[in-house]
Amino acid sequence: MDLSTTYLGLKLKNPLMPGASPLVDDISVVRALEDAGASAIVMHSLFEEQITQEQVAEFAHTEGHAESFAEATSYFPAMADYSLGPERYLRQIERIKEATDLPVIGSLNGATPGGWTHYAKYIEQAGADALEINVYYVATDPREPGNEVEARTLDILRDVKASVSIPVAVKLSPFFSSPAHFAMQLDDAGAAGVVLFNRFYQPDIDIEELEATPHLELSRSPELRLRLRWAAILHGSLKGDIAISGGVHTMEDVIKAVMAGASGVQLVSTLLRKGPTQLGYLLAQLRNWMEEHEYTSLEQMRGSMSLRKCPDPSAFERANYLKVLQLWRLDARRKQGWPGPAEPRV
Amino acid sequence: MLDANEAVASVSYRVNEFCAIYPITPSSPMAEFADEWSAAGRRNIWGAVPSVIEMQSEGGAAGALHGALQAGSLCSSFTASQGLLLMIPNMYKIAGELTPCCLHVTARAVATHALSIFGDHSDVMACRQTGFAMLAAGSVQESHDFAAIAQAATLETRVPFLQFFDGFRTSHEVSKIEILDDDTLRALIRDDCVAAHRERALTPDRPMIRGTAQNPDAFFQAREACNRYYDEATARIRAVMERFAELTGREYRPFDYEGDPEAERVVIIMGSGAEAAGETCEWLNKQGEKTGVIKVRLYRPFSAEDFLAALPASVRSIAVLDRTKEPGALGEPMFLDVSTVLREAAQSGGRPELNEVRVIGGRYGLGSKEFNPAMVKAVYDELAKDDPKPRFTVGVNDDVTGMSLEVDESFELDQPEVKEAIFFGLGSDGTVGANKNSIKIIGEETDNFAQGYFVYDSKKAGAMTVSHLRFGPDPIRSTYLIRQAGFVACHRFELLETVDVLGHAAHGATLLLNTPCPPEEVWDRLAKELQETIIKKELKVYAIEASKVARECGMAGRINTIMQTCYFAISGILEKDEAIRHIKNAIDKTYGKRGQSVVDRNFRAVDSALANMVELEIPRETTAKRVLPPIVDPAAPDFVQRVTAMMLAGKGDLLPVSAFPVDGTWPTDTARWEKRNIAEEVPVWESDICIQCNKCAVVCPHAAIRPKVFKPEALEGAPDGFKSVKFRSRELEGFLYALQVAPEDCTGCNVCVEVCPAKDKSNPSRKAINMAPRIPLLEQERANYSFFLDIPDPDRAILKDDVKTTQFMRPLFEYSGACAGCGETPYVKLLTQLFGDRLLIANATGCSSIYGGNLPTTPFTVDACGRGPAWSNSLFEDNAEFGFGMRAGIEQTRVYAEVLLQKFAPVVGDDFVAAVIACQTGDEAAVREQRERVEALRSKLKDSDDAEAKTLLQIADYLVPKSVWIVGGDGWAYDIGFGGLDHVIASGRNVNILVLDTEVYSNTGGQQSKATPLGAVAKFCMAGKAIPKKDLALMASTYGSVYVARVAMGAKDNHTVKAFVEAESFPGPSLIIAYSHCVAHGYNMAMGLDQQKKAVACGYWPLFRYDPRRADAGENPMKLDSAAPKSSLSEFTANETRFHMLKRINPERAEALQQMAAESVRERFALYEKMAAGPSTKGKPAADANS
Secondary structure, three states, rough: OOOOOOOOHHHHHHOOOOOHHHHHHHHHHHHHHHOOOOOEEEEEOOEEHHHHHHHHHHHHHHHOOOOOOOOEEOOOOOOOOOOOOOOOHHHHHHHHHHHHOOOEEEEEOOOOHHHHHHHHHHHHHHOOOEEEEEOOOOOOOOOHHHHHHHHHHHHHHHHHHHHHOOEEEEOOOOOOHHHHHHHHHHHOOOOOOEEEEEOOOOEEEEEOOOOOEOOOOOOOOOHHHHHHHHHHHHHHOOOOOEEOOOOOOOOHHHHHHHHHOOOEEEHHHHHHHOOOOHHHHHEEEEEEOOOOHHEEEEEHHHOOOOOOOOOOHHHHHOOOHHHHHHHHHHHHHHOOOOOOOOOOOO | EEEHHHHHHHHHHHOOEEEEEEOOOOOHHHHHHHHHHOOOOOOOOOOOEEEEEOOOHHHHHHHHHHHHHHHOOOEEEEEHHHHHHHHHHHHHHHOOOOOOOOEEEEEOOOOOOOOOOOOOHHHOOOOOHHHEEEEEOOOHHHHHHHHHHHHHHHHHOOOOOEEEOOOOOOOOEEEEEOOOOHHHHHHHOOOHHHHHHHOOOOOOOOOOOOOOOOOOHHHHHHHOOHHHHHHHHHHHHHHHHHHHHHOOOOOOOOOEEEEOOOOOOEEEEEHHHHHHHHHHHHHHHHOOEEEEEEEEEEEEEHHHHHHHOOOOOOEEEEEEOOOOOOOOOOOHHHHHHHHHHHHHHHHHOEEEEEEEEEEEEEEEOHHHHHHHHHHHHHHHHHOOOOOOOOOOOOOOOOOOOEEEOOOOOOOOOOOOOOOEEEEEEEOOOHHHHHHHHHHHHHHHOOOOEEEEEEEEEEEOOEEEEEEEEEEEEOOOOOOOOOOEEEEEEOOOOOOHHHOHHHEEEEEEEOOOOOOOOHHHHHHHHOOHHHHHEEEEEOEEEEEOHHHHHHOOOOOOOOOOOHHHHHHHHHOOOOOOOHHHHHHEEEEEEEHHHOOHHHHHHHHHHHHHHHOEEEOOOOOOOOOOOOOOOOOOOOOOOHHHHHHHHHHOOOOOOOHHHHHHOOOOOOOOHHHHHHOOOOOOOOEEEOOOOOOOOHHHHHOOOOOOOOEEEHHHHHHHOOOOOOOOOOOOOOOOOOOEEEEOOOOOOOOOOOOOHHOOEEEOOOOOOOOOOOEEOOOEEEHHHHHHHHHHHHHHOOHHHHHOOOOOOOOOOOOOOOOOOOOOOOOOOOHHHHHHHHHHHHHHEOOOOOHHHHHHHHOOOOOEOOOOOOOOEEEEEEOOOOOOHHHHHHHHHHHHHHHHHHHHHHHHHHHHHHHHHHHHHOOOOOHHHHHHEEHHHHHHHHHHHOOOHHHHHHHHHHHHHOOOOOOEEEEEHHHHHHHHHHHHHHHHHHOOOEEEEEEOOOOOOOOOOEEOOOOOOOOOOEEEEOOOOOOOOHHHHHHHHHOOEEEEEEEEEEEEEHHHHHHHHHHHOOOOOOEEEEOOOHHHHHHHHEEEEEEEHHHHHOOOOOOOOOOOOHOOOOOEEEEOOOOOOOHHHHHHHOOHHHHHHHHHHOOHHHHHHHHHHHHEEEEEEHHHHHHHOOOOOOOHHHHHHHO
């Protein structure tokens, strides 16, 4: 059974790889992922902003009190090795390269043009085989037009491309008004692939404390559908590859991702829930399913359900909306009747 | 370019194998350097990495040192002052056993009438009799060199050495020196002597016994048996000095003479003062005078032969200057030594002409009092008199005994080749750090010699720093402050009004100002006196809005590199671009590893500096109408006006001896006269949102936000804009409530806003208090606060012991010098609110004794009746015993009062006597009633002529219960004072102990204590602490007779209040361990209470109260007051630099320690649960009770 794939110019033995997550922080977990059959390792994102904030905060908390009082001209030991730069991240790339035979895909979220290029270079120098630039950006400023966001992202891609020689993919959010057009522009600008999609952590509201609380929920399979739609739309339109990240939990999810056009399938939530062996389990199931369904290679199914090839493309288009909505109204509720509130609250 | 602490440590570390250390100012940096080098694997000259171990006290360090020496190792330690005194018993032993070793001491005053962290020789002089050789250095270079000479000499002579240099003046002076390399050290230290030392080691392979007990038949002779070693020591030391000179070209002798070969007047002096003396002598001789200085290097053994050889034959009069005081002696020690030498030489040494030499002796420089050329000249002038004062002081105006010499304050050495600059800055703005870099740049990148010396504030929050920088073509020997500089910078505009900044500017000097306004407005903002001085002195004035520039560069509050760049640009020391390149290199070197973004922002600041600096055009006439405000309010008491105000103005040196108390007793209630105005922003009360919980007040570290309840009629005369609302209370209907900020005392820490739970429902970003810029609010809020303070406090009888109502009790601890956001002071303040009118505090040395008792002003105050806390600090190590003694003394006086009272039973009535005697302890109400009884007693006996009646009235107040609290930090309670604390809690006496647990030695800069948590990084445990924090609370509870509570105000403030009240009411010993967040934890202190909450929520800091009274009632004495861990330990630790630092350096170890710590937290909580679960089980876990 040929599960091999090519993603970002890397020949991979299969499309399954852990996506950006804390899984890569522990070398023993990385080794377990390799043993389970992972084809590559995607590093968690190096957030320039976080590094900057950490540095500035540490500076304020330590230097702000130093040299103020005769008896205590400092409050922390002077440590030659104490570094608040990206060294730890870079060292982890090196360690993973040493500990495994897997290609490593670095992931970077910059905050400044300089930061993007510097850190990209560092990641390449640390041994990464490819780089994913993670456009995790929430456009909170109502005065900022969408085309500026897109233009900036393209500039970043060009700058990063100019500073490194490894392939560069862009991890997108679903919140572009015309994701397909934007993906095309990225493709034209030299992106070796697009990763669909980033999951923004949605803050919750604490109604007692009147606070917005950061919230992280692991993904579930239904989230895959958004990715499937856009992978299906994009497949065949791009020179670069497509990876799906978010909502892949089962063997069926993996197959759907590939059928929609993905060359790479990134797993996070399911691995966090079930551990590294889940990847091996999915691979085994994938193999079985393909055998049962008489596929000989993954290539056969890649993009088979894309917009261009699938028997009913309208399912991926607007028409799908009306149809589904009508079905829901008719079938789901009218037949069963409305249940009403569970318990009236006093 | 380095300071003497680093210079000495660099030698000592390289020529030793083991350092037993303990932090004490100003020597701590030596130990810190040694520890850092050891942690970094730096090797000594023999290729091994020395081991550096912190002990529980200097006594412990000396014991460890003694032991390691006995085992044949080469060992050292670093200490000062009280620390050195604690080493004395072992020093006798080490010397008595002729054991080579060298202690390095930053000479510091020993506490007498007051503690002083500053330099004099009273500590080393207390070691004269131990048998240690004493070698005194006067400069950074000498300190470095003498560390090497002492080590070589101790090995050759077998006499142990105490090598010392002046605390702060030398230990903290940054200077350009030549560093001894390893080869030189190897050449200097004889291998055969090292081998001989090892041969003498105790080993079972060559067994012997040392430390025997000897009887009258043997002891004396055996004590004399070592004499030969001392007799020969000087010659050997001289030989080492000669060898050193051959190796380095730097010549030293036991006594170095400097001056005219035919000098008639000679000063004998040791330490840094010798530099100032030498410099002055040289200048005087150039003017045609014949003066000289003998610099005493080797003070013990004192070689008469070497001394006489150094003394010019032409000498007619000698002044011996001692930097110590020996009250009651004929003279200070060195004066007596010199007198003896001269007397003997004249009588039997063949030098009869010395009989004609007049010798006088004087004291100078105690507690780092300035010793400058004007004072040196005064001594030479005195020597020139026909009838000089035989004993004198110099540097103070002793208008009581008339001992002091007249000093011509205008006298300065004319040294045009030396450039001088003074910078007035804030600790937090980084001025000192930048100036250290500047002086390094000048010293290392130019041919100049350079010197930097830094003066710090007595306060921690909003602290002022003054940097003194000198450079010139010759070595700088000026071991005193700059008085008139050619360049003066003022990094905080407001300082111009409170400190005589312009007084330090020489005529024609350059003045650089950081201004809060555009340069064109600066002139109009200057008070009339300042304008006058600028015009009169013809100052060139440059201005820059540095704070604004810093903000724009993302460096809010840090103006140091901006001002540094301006300094280089104006002074022209280096070509502009070159200076900027060096400044940037220094920034990169300092911060490069820890943050490129910090480097980049600093670079931006440097690049923006010059474009924003403007030279002001100075008008010919003053234009200001406004004059400088008085230093303190004219309403302040006389003492504050006469004494405190002078000290606040930085003119304390001018106060005469008569201005001071003779016994160290000072009035309290002085902090309120020092209006520091340091906050950028202060809290503003939104009365419509406020729920009147008073949490803001309980947590305020500086008592700068206060609530009050009062009747509406109290509002009469209130300033417009004074806010009050209806008080939400069923018991006090019709009362009003006000929450008021003290705008001039607030430090702007933001803790109150963080803790405020009340939010505007429509706009939750608005709370019941919010920070707002202070300046626009100042006038209104100042008036409001003044009015607020005059509203009478509510009757304490109507208040309860809960958080809300305790805050209506007047804090008798206010506006201390603690750090902004301090985690300790809210507990101390609460203590004074609850029991302040009957409170005695024994305070261990440390942060709490510094913010509690460091002059010029102190924070303890009085209530409306004039009662308030009485406070004292004895030592670091003895605080529990000190407080115990207070209690014993109070009880004995009360016993006597009761005896007398009973004698007057026929007058006052038996029932009255019984009622008085019955009230031994008691709550607020009982104390009030007892006070009324005592008043009744006074009125009954006031006309009595009976002597015993008079005595009874004198001590009658002792019949009112007193609350004795022993307060200190974890360094005291867990380490140095633990033995005493343990003894005191085992005594059963009614004392209360409050441990302000910051989990490090905070006051000396964050060294680990046994309270430091597992996994945390601190000084002296750079690899992260590998064993859990000592559970002092649990240990104390095992006695079963001690009230013990562990509290964290941020987690459960009511629990804290309850524990304080219970502890006080418990008629035996009580111990409260209070979690105190601290700047040494490395996060924003505004979040301190939140971190306390996290510490409790994850089980790291379980709250409990162990009350033996419950056991007496058949209940379990242990009450666990916090729930089982709800969150992971990492949720607490992740926010603090002390924990995440290790993750950056050694992630594997950090992870391993974190896991151990989590396990330890789980185990300990389970143990507490067990203890709290069972029936009455005094002191033992319930599960074990039946086994």
